[in-house]
Amino acid sequence: MTRLLKFEAVNAYYGRAHVLHDVSLHVEAGERVALVGRNGVGKTTVVNTILNLASLRGGTMQFNGRAQQGLRTYTAARAGIAVVPQGRRIIANLTIEENLLLGGAVKRPGPWNLASIYELFPILRERAHTPGTALSGGQQQMLAIGRAMMANPSLLVLDEPSEGLAPVIVDQLAVIFNRLADAGTALLLIEQNLSLITRVARRLYVMAKGSIIEEGALEGLDIEQLHKHIVV
């Protein structure tokens, strides 16, 4: 099995602020992993470390088994790790189609292209030439997912995709994530929405104050216990 992403005792900082403390985690090819924790514990900082937006100053991070040094923001996408960032970050002055094409900046071979993304999200085809930010929140999330899939990633990192969305949209997201995972894409799902986590993930990490405090299979997990780690 290929280890797509591995953190080993990672310490990450924003300037002098030490946010991640000895974080170790990994995602294998095709896995469905959740990362949970309350607001401000450092979940997004895990993503930012992958993207070199927080600085890694201790421990090692590997993409596809290769230690990353001199990492740049564009490295992850080229190594097959695509990110759906928190807040979606749709580029306002580009159309929906252009946002998708930007996601295809990395030309990795695979099943995902404009046609197959439009098939997955027909609404994006209908609105292809309107600005990306003219969509509703849920549709923007689909655009962000489509944009990430355009890179044909082996690992899709999703940072709180359900944030601010209505329950029926979250149900749709669960279906979509399972479809992507069934098609072979590994998922690292950062979430606080328990029902989404339990429908998608098979294994999970719990974070508190910048450290991983628990990890294990989702099956047989005490949901009440899990709830306590998430709800503020």
Add this chain to the structure above:
Amino acid sequence: MIAIQILNGLVYGSLLMIVASGLVLIYGLRRVVNFAHGSLFMLGAYIAYAASLQFGFGGGLLAAVAALAAVGFCLDRFGFRLLQDRDPLTVMLVTFGLLLVFEDVVQSIWGKQSYSLAAPEALQGTVDLFGSPFPVYRLAIVAVGALVAACLVGWLRYSRIGLFIRGASTDPVTTAMQGVNTDRLSGGVVAVGAALAGLAGVVSGPFLSLSPTMGSDILIDSFVVVVIGGLGSFAGAFVAAMILGQVQALGAVYLPDLAALLPFALMTAVLIWRPSGLSGSRV
């Protein structure tokens, strides 16, 4: 008479447009207000002058554009890229310092006297327009401006690199997340911006006379264009360049006492009406 002034406005507007679109490109990718841009314009004219003595106007043009692209690339690689986490004011001061350095270098090589770059022979002479003679060369400037505008629009709208540039000038981080090397992209874009300044300098050569400070006036007018157009907007800059070209040309004839103030009056009026410029801030 007024038709001729409007044509003159179009000529100056075209030059402004070429210079301002370089400023817009550089601002978009690096968020730097490049004060050195006027000196790049001036360098273009001098390099073309030096090369034209050997190789004629065409050779001078090619030499200047190529040299300025190289200067732009170095400016990004060893300037903007290293300064990208600094306070914008610091970077602005650095570009202002570069302006002075380039002016001094040119002055120490060519001295203070002014030179003039000869227009290509085919474009010398005049044509009769609206009953008075009009220099053919000025019409050629308008054509160059239109060609540059068309190429830039086509490149930015329809090419893959153009898509990356538009993405990066709105949100460089998200664009980099998609796997785009935004530093390398910026190097190329600053090179293009500098080459455009150089091109404008060469094209103005036969029209203005060459002096180490020849870039200052057009730099100030170009800043006005960029601000009126909305920082970072090409469409806005195109429109603003044409308006300012007219204001300068007509103002010089009909309001000569106020001509120097008109660009700033126009800028103030536009900013009161639309605080983020004509276009908002879209590219």
